[in-house]
Structure formats: structure tokens, C-alpha cells
Amino acid sequence: MSLEVSQKITIQKVKNSKINQVDFNNLPFGQVYTDHMLVCDFENGKWSSPKIVPYGAISLDPSAKIFHYGQSVFEGMKAYKDAQDDIWLFRPFDNQKRLNISSKRLAMPELPEAYFMEGLEALLLLEKDWIPTTKDSSLYIRPFIFASGNGFHASPSDKYKFIIACSPSGPYFGGKLKVLIEQHYSRSANGGVGFAKAGGNYAGQFYPTNLAIQKGYQQVIWTDDTTHEYIEEAGAMNIFIRINDTLITAPTSDRILDGITRKSIIEIAKDQGIAVEVRNISVHEIIEASDNGSLKEMFGAGTAAVISPISGFGYQEKDYVLPELDNTFAATLKKQITDIQYNRSADKFGWRYSVK
Amino acid sequence: MSLEVSQKITIQKVKNSKINQVDFNNLPFGQVYTDHMLVCDFENGKWSSPKIVPYGAISLDPSAKIFHYGQSVFEGMKAYKDAQDDIWLFRPFDNQKRLNISSKRLAMPELPEAYFMEGLEALLLLEKDWIPTTKDSSLYIRPFIFASGNGFHASPSDKYKFIIACSPSGPYFGGKLKVLIEQHYSRSANGGVGFAKAGGNYAGQFYPTNLAIQKGYQQVIWTDDTTHEYIEEAGAMNIFIRINDTLITAPTSDRILDGITRKSIIEIAKDQGIAVEVRNISVHEIIEASDNGSLKEMFGAGTAAVISPISGFGYQEKDYVLPELDNTFAATLKKQITDIQYNRSADKFGWRYSVK
Ligand SMILES: Cc1ncc(COP(=O)(O)O)c(C=O)c1O
Ligand SMILES: Cc1ncc(COP(=O)(O)O)c(C=O)c1O
Numbered sequence: 001m002s003l004e005v006s007q008k009i010t011i012q013k014v015k016n017s018k019i020n021q022v023d024f025n026n027l028p029f030g031q032v033y034t035d036h037m038l039v040c041d042f043e044n045g046k047w048s049s050p051k052i053v054p055y056g057a058i059s060l061d062p063s064a065k066i067f068h069y070g071q072s073v074f075e076g077m078k079a080y081k082d083a084q085d086d087i088w089l090f091r092p093f094d095n096q097k098r099l100n101i102s103s104k105r106l107a108m109p110e111l112p113e114a115y116f117m118e119g120l121e122a123l124l125l126l127e128k129d130w131i132p133t134t135k136d137s138s139l140y141i142r143p144f145i146f147a148s149g150n151g152f153h154a155s156p157s158d159k160y161k162f163i164i165a166c167s168p169s170g171p172y173f174g175g176k177l178k179v180l181i182e183q184h185y186s187r188s189a190n191g192g193v194g195f196a197k198a199g200g201n202y203a204g205q206f207y208p209t210n211l212a213i214q215k216g217y218q219q220v221i222w223t224d225d226t227t228h229e230y231i232e233e234a235g236a237m238n239i240f241i242r243i244n245d246t247l248i249t250a251p252t253s254d255r256i257l258d259g260i261t262r263k264s265i266i267e268i269a270k271d272q273g274i275a276v277e278v279r280n281i282s283v284h285e286i287i288e289a290s291d292n293g294s295l296k297e298m299f300g301a302g303t304a305a306v307i308s309p310i311s312g313f314g315y316q317e318k319d320y321v322l323p324e325l326d327n328t329f330a331a332t333l334k335k336q337i338t339d340i341q342y343n344r345s346a347d348k349f350g351w352r353y354s355v356k
Numbered sequence: 357m358s359l360e361v362s363q364k365i366t367i368q369k370v371k372n373s374k375i376n377q378v379d380f381n382n383l384p385f386g387q388v389y390t391d392h393m394l395v396c397d398f399e400n401g402k403w404s405s406p407k408i409v410p411y412g413a414i415s416l417d418p419s420a421k422i423f424h425y426g427q428s429v430f431e432g433m434k435a436y437k438d439a440q441d442d443i444w445l446f447r448p449f450d451n452q453k454r455l456n457i458s459s460k461r462l463a464m465p466e467l468p469e470a471y472f473m474e475g476l477e478a479l480l481l482l483e484k485d486w487i488p489t490t491k492d493s494s495l496y497i498r499p500f501i502f503a504s505g506n507g508f509h510a511s512p513s514d515k516y517k518f519i520i521a522c523s524p525s526g527p528y529f530g531g532k533l534k535v536l537i538e539q540h541y542s543r544s545a546n547g548g549v550g551f552a553k554a555g556g557n558y559a560g561q562f563y564p565t566n567l568a569i570q571k572g573y574q575q576v577i578w579t580d581d582t583t584h585e586y587i588e589e590a591g592a593m594n595i596f597i598r599i600n601d602t603l604i605t606a607p608t609s610d611r612i613l614d615g616i617t618r619k620s621i622i623e624i625a626k627d628q629g630i631a632v633e634v635r636n637i638s639v640h641e642i643i644e645a646s647d648n649g650s651l652k653e654m655f656g657a658g659t660a661a662v663i664s665p666i667s668g669f670g671y672q673e674k675d676y677v678l679p680e681l682d683n684t685f686a687a688t689l690k691k692q693i694t695d696i697q698y699n700r701s702a703d704k705f706g707w708r709y710s711v712k
Contacts, residue, residue, distance in 0.1 A: 029508070029509050030419070030507055030508025030509050031506070031507050031508075031509075033418070033419060037418055055418065056418075057415040057416060057417060057418075058415070058416050058417075058418055059413040059414070059415050059416075060413060060414050060415075060416065061413060061414075062389070062393055062411065062412075062413075062414055062519055062521045063386070063389060063498075063521060063523075066422060066423065066428075066555075067422065067428055067430075067500055067502050067519075067555070068428070068430055068498070068500060068555055068558070069555050069558040069559050069562075070426050070428060070554070070555030070556035070557070070558055070559035070560075071559040071562070072422075072423055072424065072426060072559070074423075074424050076508075104563065105560075105563055106559045106560065106562065106563065107559070107562035107563040107565075107566055140508060142419075142424070142508050144423055144424060146423050147559075150387070151386050151387050152385070152386025152387075152432075152496060152498050152523055152525075153385050153386050153387075153528070154558050154561075154591055154592050154660075155562065155565075156562045156566070163418055163423075165418045165419060167419075167508055169508075172509070182547075184547050185547040185548070186545045186546060186547035186548055187545070187548075188545055188548070189542045189543070189544055189545035189546075189548060189581035190542060190545075190581045190582065191538075191540050191541040191542035191581055191584075192541070192542055192543075192544070192545060192560060192581065193556075193559075193560040198426070198556065198559065198560070199422075199423070199424055199425050199426030199555075199556060199559075200426035200549075200554065200555060200556015200557065200559060200560065201426070201556070202424070202425040202426055202510050203425050203426035203427040203428070203462045203463070203503075203549075203554065203555075203556060204426075204461075204462065204548060204549040204554070204556065205510075206425075206427070206462065206463035206511065206512045207460065207461055207462065207463040209463075209511075210463055210512070225545035225546040225547055225548065225581065225582075226546065226581075226582045228547075235510055236510050304510075
């Protein structure tokens, strides 16, 4: 860590760690929190120095704008521990940049890179015993910023809080996913905030997702809001479709989150000699491919869910089942990306980031 | 009030009121809060009895879903005091119903009518000295519900808080508004949450609105996200356009909030013999009307802003100025609706609701 910022990060440690209360062999996703958090306040037009304090309650006035006007953005990252107990992050600067892209779209202040990175590293070094080493587990990291200023006028807040909290976590999904291709509801508008990791994007998905769950699906695949013809993304994952031996994924746009897993998968696949097409893909093309047997795989890709294979999809009251293959792209690509993330393989792309 | 619920509303009063610190002749909008608030918690699948407590800070875990996934809905209402010191609400059951419509779309629990209405009335009776009687002032009322349950999994919260806070307030806008008809950004998607009073809908408007403010406008007029050709609504107002002697406003849809002021204005105007058309209206029709002199008025309508006349609009780098008329529809309709709201006229529509 460079000294300019880290000298200023004050650390207030807990008296007693909660770590002994945690069953690291049965970790849920995102429900157990570590002993400390990083907090940084924006006031009078500038960010204060980050502080590490005991993880604990935040106190807000009932008029705080977060309750009323939805100014909140977040990131999702993971810290991995290898066999030598070294700590690794995966492309963390991309999360840092994306947080600022999200903030800008919601008229929230951007955060200097050093505050994010050095705050995060100091926190991880303090919490390193919390990084699980059980299979498929990692320390899920949640950096977020929300409007903490007060007022019922529908205008941007003058105060914000940046927090990083950490949660030792197991897998996000249990098994393979059955998904519903959405034909009525939508996730984002042209010219809207879909490309931002903004809180409001998620709340809007819950009701349609509940309807899908009631019908026996686990996730909704969103389509464009104008024609419902083109595949966009899922709840917290970008979507890949394999037709014959070509891997296809939608281009990013102002409606789709520019996923770090997505772009890494594209690069790894290309490097493996897999044909990758980044282009619009219509539901009809997928149905046709399913009907003629060329549809081989579908999977979601995201930090939380890593790579989640899809077993089948529903579309207009009909269910389509994907074949059960050996040696899937999903399995190969998942092994490759997690081997890089957990430092089990060489890092030819330069994505791994050592925290020490 | 019926006894079933009100018996259960517990009231914990402040020791010392803050009311003497308030300058009722210089009230800002939504920045001063009364002594008490109503709070009601949803847990284990049900709402607890509403409580009135001193207005004060709310304490939340950093993992509370409001910070991450945008589950928040709200309403905006006003209480008016007449010359006899009687207290009035305007169509409050419509706010109560709309809150539930918003909640449902965000997968949040609906609130029983009695909790809302009797909680609100008990609170207003306690805070009646806070209802201002200075010109254009009222007690702005903010009922809201947000996700207070914890967890980083992107799924609905299992806990919620319903709160009603009150703010003695002056006018929302200063003078006439200069607006920009938006051609790139948008507020809501087909199949999205635009019709809900959801927090995230507002955060998404701030950045484009800031861009408009930098160009000298005060508000953005949103257009549909597919073609940017049809007028939808403004930040917190529905929009009316007068061409010759016909008043036109867009039909409500899943992209547009079903405003209570809007529908009241439609009824009052019709009752006055004004021709009203509820139909899609394109930017081109407005430009043409401006060019040939038939565009007479534009105004916004909403609880906070009441009726806000528009002086002119920008569209594709060009400014269009509206004529300065005597006896505008805006002025007539504003007088009629506020006379009903403040109990200065008969209430032929049955919209006024007495709180006692
Ligand atoms: C809407 C959405 N799409 C895609 C992703 C995947 O992005 P990433 O791979 O950067 O985690 C996420 C999760 O972060 C998401 O929330
Ligand atoms: C987006 C939006 N449109 C319109 C309105 C006007 O609705 P109402 O007249 O019910 O206040 C509001 C404010 O409530 C609003 O937030």
C-alpha cells in the first residue's frame, strides 16, 4: 500500500472477535459478517479519510434520502485464500471503476481509487482469518455508497456514506437453474440505469422473479423492454448461450451491466480457441436452436454465482430442456476462471491482485 | 377513528416540542420535521401495531436490504388547516391504495388500510399545531416503507418498516418552470416500475436533470424510452398541455404514475366545461402547435408542486417560449383545487377528508 492514504486510515478494532461463532463448513451466502467494516463519509463536497471500525449499526434520520429516492450503488467482489494463505482479489480495479460509473449515473460523488483500494486492502488484511478455504467458498465483499443526507425534496443528497462490509460465503445457487424468459416485465429502459449497479434495478426484479418462482423457475432472463425479443441478462448474472460450438452473449449497452465475469469468460474462451460472438441474440434463434438440436448450453456468469449452468428455460407457457453433456463449456470455463481466482493456475491475463 | 386499530396505537410523546424553533413564515419544502412519527414494523409475515414515537434516528445493520437492493416506496400527501382550525386531507384513500400498488410491484408487503389511515389520523391530531396556515403552506406528509431485513442475497427482504413523517412546508418550486424535453435518457421501461412511487425511479432522474439544470432548465420532461417521441411526465409531476382550448394529458401506463392531482384536474376541468383529451401527445404535435400559435399553456401537476406553470421548453438545442396569457387554465384550476383542499369552497366531488 502506498503511504499517502494508508497513513490516514484509522483502525478501531473490536474487543472480541465473533469468528469462533461461525461454522465455516456451512456458510450461507451473504448472511454472516466479519468483525469490521470500512466507512467513509462524503460531506461538504469531499470524502473524509476512510476509517475501519467494528461492524455495527448505522444511524440515519427518517428523512435520509436513501429511504426516499433510491440513491444507492454497490459492488460485489470476492477475496480468495490460496494454499499458502495468501490473499487474492480478481480484477479489483474494474469494480472500483464500475462503482464510479454507477455513482455518476445516479448523481452521486465518485470515489478516489486510493480510498477504495487502500481501504479495501487494509480491511482485508485485518479480516484475513475470515476468508474461508472450504470448497467453493470465499469472502464476499460488498462495497456500497448511499445517500445519507436529509430532505423530502426530490433532488440529490448532499451527504453520502461509502462502506465496505465482508461476508464469508458459500455458493450463491444450489444446483442447475431453470429459467423463465420474460415476456411482459422488464429490468431496464433505453437511456435508463440498467448498466449501473444501482439498488433500484434489483427491487424491480423481485416481483416478476417471484412470479417465475411460483411457476417452478429460479430466475428470470430479461429481454429488451421494447420487443421482448432479445436476451439481455439475469438477476445478477450475464447470460451465455452455446449454439453448436459457438458461445454467444449480448453486447453491453445502457441496459446491461458490464460484468467482469462476462468479459473474463469471453477472453478465456477465445484464448481456448472457442468461437465467441458478442451480438444480439433473439429468443427465436434460441428456440430454433433448441428445436433443431444445436442449442447445447446456457449459463449465467457473475461474481456471486460464478458460472451457473442452466438446465432449461420456459418461454410462452412452454418448457425447453437443455441436453446433459459431458465436458461442457460451462464446466471448463468455470475451472479456468476459478483456478485463476484461487491462485491454482498461472495468471496469463494478469487479473489476479495480491493483497499483502 | 374506529376502535379496532386505534386502541392499539401506542403514543410516546416528546418531553419538549421543537415547534418554537420553527419560523412558520419562511418554511422551506420538506426540511423541517415535526415532533413525532408513526412507525410500524413488518416481521414474521405480519405488521405489528403502529406506534407513535418521538421523531428520531433509525438504526440499521449495514447489510439492511434498503442499502443494496432499493426496496422502498413512498407517498406524498398534505394536511391543510382551514380558517376554523379544522384539519383536512385530500383523497387520502387514493394514496393509501397507491402505496400498496407500489409495494406489490416491488415485492413488498401491502399495508392494511386501517393501519395507514388511523395511524395517519392519530399522528395528525397529535401534530395539529404544526400545520401551517401561512399562504401556500401545508403540512407535507411522507408515508414510506423500506426493506429493513438483512442479507447480501439479491432477493426480497423479510422485514420492512412503515413510517409516516411530517414536514411543515412552503412551496416546492419558486416561479414558472423552464423545462427540457428529454431525447436521450429515460425514466422508465415498458414492463418496469415507472407507475410505482419507488425510490429508484427518482435517483435515476437526478443525473439527466442536473445536465438540464446546467443548460438553464429546472426540470426534465420525460418521453417514452423507445422513440422519445411521446410526452410522459416530469420529475414529480404529471404534465398537461393546452392546445387552443383543449387540455391534453398522457394516459397512465406502467411507465407513468397515476397522479391524484392529475386525475382531480381532469375532473375539475371537465366539470368547468373545458375539453379534456387523455391521449398520447407527441413532441412534434407540441412543436407544431408552438409554431402555429395554438400552444397556449403547459403545466405540471402533483401534490408537492400543486400546479406549476411552464414558461417554455427546450427541444433539440432549440428553445420554445410559451405565451403570457391572462386567465390561464393553470391559474383557474389551481384556484379550484386548492380551494377544495383548504376548505375554502364546497366539495362537490367528495374529495375532502376531515381529520378529527
Ligand atoms: C445485473 C447484473 N448483471 C451481471 C452481473 C455480473 O457482473 P460481475 O461479473 O461483474 O459480478 C451482476 C453482478 O454483479 C449483476 O448484478
Ligand atoms: C413521478 C411522479 N409523477 C406524478 C406525481 C404526481 O402525483 P400526485 O398528484 O398523486 O402527487 C408524482 C408525485 O407524487 C410523481 O412522483
